[in-house]
Amino acid sequence: MADLDGEFEPVLVGFFCNWCTATAADLAGTTRLQYPPNIRPIRTMCSSSVDPVYILKALLRGADGVFIGGCVPGDCHYVSGNFKERRRIAAFKTILDTLGLEHERIWLRWISAAEGQKFAATMREFTAKMKELGPSPFKKGWSI
Amino acid sequence: MPQSAVLKVKDGNLPNAIKDFLKGLLEKNLVEALLVPVELPSGNNVMLTLVTKVEKLEDARPLAPVMPVNAAKIVSTLTKLAPSEKKIGVILRSCELRALTELVKLKQADLTNLILIGIDCLGTCSVATYGMFCRENASPAEEFLKRVADGDDSLLREACRICEYPAPINSEASDITIGLIGMDWKEGILLQAASPEGELIIDALELGAEGDPSQREAALAALTEERIRQRDLLLQQTEQELKGQDNMLQLLAPCVACHNCRIACPICYCKECLLDSPTMVEFEAEKYVSWAEQKGALRMPADSLLFHLVRLNHMATSCVGCGLCEDACPNGIALMKPFRLVGLRVQRLFDYLPGRSLDDELPLTAYREEEFGELGYK
């Protein structure tokens, strides 16, 4: 959780849609855009296949932030998966928010396959924000 | 056909009047069976009972202020595999009717051939309290109603104290409503039909004069307002007390993962709960040890917070606030308040009111193209 200098390095898990965000991440790589290495990528076929329970599991096990990347509205490879996922995440974040469980650690963003720049910029922003939030309270909660 | 009628109360005996109404339904073949609360021989509890013979209605206690099980679950049991071929009348409180509507949308119940009889409910007490109350009172239901109507809510379950729907809201789903609120129980109560079948019943029972709903509506509005006030007060307090991981863990500390809360919940309809399934619980010792290593220790059974949050994630949009989850907890975890609070928030997010209408789409299977923006959160 801390790098060699002792600075807090958040553990971040990213669910990237195969058709857009994962491809944008490929493009960011291909164009050698640099972003912090904290994010751990999990490719999914569609953002709509990311169940809140996966997100919760990541957070409770010690991740400091979870990112879900989907296709730009209207662009979903599976017609409307991104819209469905957005509702689920909105509901789920509302649950966490109501109970004061730091919903800010979950981000949902649309990044198209062409937006390598946006991907890198978003990863920088996400990592910085999670650093700012500090370690997740779940991290050490052995009794959760 | 008449839309409403006054059900006269003979000799000031309210339970008998309703019982007679129910008997009429069976006698006149308006229904072939009735699902009603009937007093058990033990004399200290009522259970929903499927009655086909009029005689068995003698012990019916439709006004008994106790809800051991949410009736929506029983209707689901009855009709899930195949709709009823015989006409069955079912008496339901508001929270039961609303839960039933949700279960119908979730294909867990079928309203075919059911006559839904909604009944005003001023609130219920726990099964234990009811047992005691029965011992102390000759006519417990009447006594209970009187006390609550006089403003004494000390016997009510907390869920009922903040229930803003003492009357069935879903007039389109129930065929007929028994209106108690605002009525003079010694004289007569209101029957209101909301379907052709309901009208047929009022017509067949030859009750005479049409009723005047205005009195009930006024009383209902006042009661609802008061309940909402209570609700907001309590939930506001809950929110302050519960915020954050530490408070949540404090609340859930007694949880032993028996999962009775989900068994009691009318909305939790799964055959095998994900949270009891091999996917979530079957891991090798090595894995558990690795989790322990990560945090230095691991509470067992593990994942109590995960369980409750995932359950909320599954049922919050449809939660009707009946509070039976809390009653079911062997260790008395006060689940009702946080669930109610979260339910309200999530339902407001989608402008959804569970049980309002069969036509409202379940929020999580629908979407709008223009909503929430990119973060998925307002």
Added chain:
Amino acid sequence: MSSGNGTKRIGIFVCHCGLNIAGVVDMEKVVTEIRKYPGVVYAADYQYMCSDPGQNLMREAISEHRLDAIVNANCSPSLHEKTFRNVAASEGLNPYNLEIANIREHCSWPHANDPEMATRKAIAIIKATIDRLKLNAALEPAVIPLKKRALVIGGGIAGMQSALTIANTGYEVVLVESSPWLGGHVSQLSSTFPTLDHPACLIEPMMAEVASHPRITLYAYAEIEEVSGYVGNFVVRIRKKASFVDTAKCDNCGLCFDPCPVSVPSEFERGLATRKAIHIPFAQAVPQRPVIDNESCIHLIRVKSQGKGDSRLQTPDSRLLDGSECRACKEACPAGAIDYSQQDRLVEEEVGAVIVATGHDLISRDVLGEYLSDPDIIDGLQFERLLCPTGPTRGAVKRPSDGKIAKEVVWISCAGSRDTERGVPYCSRVCCLYVAKQTLLYKRAVPDGQAYVFYMDIRSDVMGTEEFVQGMVEKSRTMYLRGQASKIFRDGEKIKVWATDTLTGKDIEIAADMVVLALAMVPSTTARVLARKLNIICDQHGFMTEAHLKLRPVDTLTSGIYLAGTAQWPKDIPDTLASASGAASRILSLFSRAVLLHEPAIAFVNERVCVGCEQCVSVCAYKATTLDPDKKVARVNEAVCEGCGACVVACPSKAMKHKNWTPRQFFDMVDVFAQEYVGEG
């Protein structure tokens, strides 16, 4: 060493990609770490794993170490997943037992400045991929039988072009046309822009070829009753409407027409002429056979009403009903082909793919308030009939009210199109050009006549048409006025048109003999109903929606169903033919396979756990999930599921699972990442 699925012998192949990965990520460290990971029996690194020596290294390791599952750590799966899966398959492994860990695009490249962390991340990515792989099932593509036979719905040029293309390539085609005859709207046109050809020369051979083609089964005067099944295996019920003429006996002598006492407006002539109750629309109609219209034939109306015991008859000619029954056509027929007792018949056909080519209609004039229902205010298609040498006026431009030659004619473009208030918001694409063509032909027919055209924008964007319009304006001296007519009304002999010319700002009044409305194209009335039967989507206007406007313009979202012509959107003839050929070629591609192979990483149901709540059904964009009515559990149609996984999230008990993307696999990956820092901090 145990693991989630300890039976797999896992091999890891880490690629340096020259310096692209190895220049950042510490290869030695990665291999050393990964070798220790539970389940891994072999790990190797190589400069270019995708090269021939690299692939050989993999092959040798697979056989030598009896590997049965592999993680390749290299570039993005979009580049070499197929390559390496082929390598694995060549050694007898199931391709789904190979997964790619992307440590180049997602790791070494974007973290080139931080080799330490990049190495850590690479290890984590590989470990997570290993854990996911442990639970991968060996999948085989679903094999779906394929009926190599196509259904084409619609017998206009789009449908005929599709049908002929498929049939001429050697497959059978079932062509269903709702009217009794082929040809569609094109058969009504006088000529086509910009070349001014007579369409008959082009479509009549087409109609003849369709009717006589050995591989085309033509159902004219028939409708789609019901469609079930899915790609490769559709079952279609077709209602053959009763024509009351026995085609086997009828030799089309035409003797039945004259005696028929009923005259009704001819649909083909768009009301500019009449036809009999027994009729064919025009001399060259295909198939060559008359039909009795049971809406106007008084014999049939009488039979129908007696059947219902209803004596209140409303027919064009009530005198006859009072007396004897009419049998005029039957009596006139020398072949004894008239059969009043004929009934609709249902036939069933099995096909593997469907083309929808149901074409368009013109918008109803009723919605356009200011256009009076005046006989001399006609629509573009009616004007085509007037111009047509074989039409009701033999090509003379006579106005319908009194048969006088129209000396001043006003055309109104965008009548209903681009009109958000009363009509439709879109452009109908062909009006600008056919109006230009009509004015030119009008000038040929009436040399001293004057044509006026009110327009909003001139849209001559098809090759050759810009020149056509420019040239035509010069030749015919047509007045082009930019603006919309504000009022059209009858004034004695004339029809007055008021408008403002938006270019000069001046108000204009024209006293015309005839007004031609270029009415908007709208989908045919039956489109929505048909779309529902086919389980395809219509847009808000009722046009059929394609799978992707840009990249799958002739496909629908339902596999095996394709779109051709104006059923999809207003198109001109060339675009219609191109899309019809396109739809046909999609089917030819489909039919070239022996069977259909479908991606196997799709949803499946654990029936023991499923409660039949239909949440999966609600969220499926492809209608691949349905409820088994007997078992009351969800069912996945393997041929239709696209494998997005939305149903898994919708299913609260996860009775629905996505093969090789199961919740447990996600949990295990998440675990690897969250646990990477065990013992630290």
Added chain:
Amino acid sequence: MDNLRSPENRVAVPVTRRALVIGGGITGIQASLDIADAGYEVLLVEKTPSIGGHMLQYSEVFPTLDCPQCIGTPKMVEVGQHPNIKIMAYSEVDSVSGEVGKFTVTIRKKAKYVDWDRCNGCGVCQQKCLTTVPAEYNCGLPFNKRKAIYTPFAQAVPNKPVIDRDHCGHFTTGICQVCSKTCPLGDGVIDYSQEDTLVEENVGAIVVAAGFDLMAKGAISEFVEDPDIIDGLEFERILCPSGPTAGAVMRPSDGIEPREVVFISCVGSRDPELGVPYCSRVCCMYLAKQALLYKHAVHDGQAYIFYMDQRTTGKGYEEFVRRAVEEYDVMYLRGRASKIFRDGDRLRVQGADTLSGKRVDISCDLVVLGMAMMPSAGFKELARKLGIATDEYGFITELHSKFRPMETSIPGIYVAGTAQGPRDIPDSVAMGSGVASKVLRVLSLEEGGL
């Protein structure tokens, strides 16, 4: 219906069951996939080093505003990995003989100076190369250049480099060997001695999908040459998130974000005197889209569009333009811009609004010209080699514009996409599928069916 032999002229010739597709743009890609999916071999010849065509250069495409990379690259990968498709990139058709069913085609494989059979596309040579050159893929815009050894763009298929002989230090000075020396595969993969080679291939049918180019800005003499007067393709690159400015809108002269942008439709199109008489069909829409995307990037900027007629005939197009006007305040001016000139660090556009009858004089930072679509460079020469008829502008003349829109004057040679005339992406893709059915018809003929 097809222009094959009439029945009486049928002869028994063996059909070569293999097709040639000329042009690797979206039309050629679609045609190749449809033919290959039907089980026949396809030879796809592309003159640039990568397939993809113009579509890949665009930022977002109208009217859905989806990104062409998202929808295009998977198709390119599919072509690259298709067992039935052989891509010959950086190659051109040299000559054709034979007839329907049995053409013989000679293809010139241009010298790449890289042994593609051995190169694995690792990209080291491109990083090390010392020479930078304006990139064709970025329309020569100043913001981002390529090396003398290069792949045109990151997602290129095949993803292998070529050496641009005109700029390569080895060829210009005779000394540099940086790429050859740094190639991790070592000896001989970079091969400065490579020469053009001719290969002969037999095919049964040919699809011409050679695409278009924009008319050169210089063709219109009334508009001065100025770095801030750009054409539509250049502006696409500037708007593109993966373009040379990473999607930041900046003007070429100094990189400043333009506050006012003037778009001019019909530059060259519908202009029989200075340009071409036909309409280029896509400009109305792409300029509206560019104006809208510009407003997405520069919220308080102002976009003006000079137009003659608004031609928005496709699905969802009319609504799209309405959105540009109503939601994004794009100012439409009906009329022609007559003069553009530099005024300090800005440009001035003068013209007339024919609706108000008033003269307009707009000071702006950037002018985007909707240049006419022309057949791609060298296309006339290709048509001559194939022996097919073209019109005076160089587009292929189809056999019949109404009823045989995809057939050329030579049986067995078919045309699709913008090689036949200006059209948009949906129409090009539909035509790509359409032309495949023509080819399949030939390739599936029984022996002697010709």
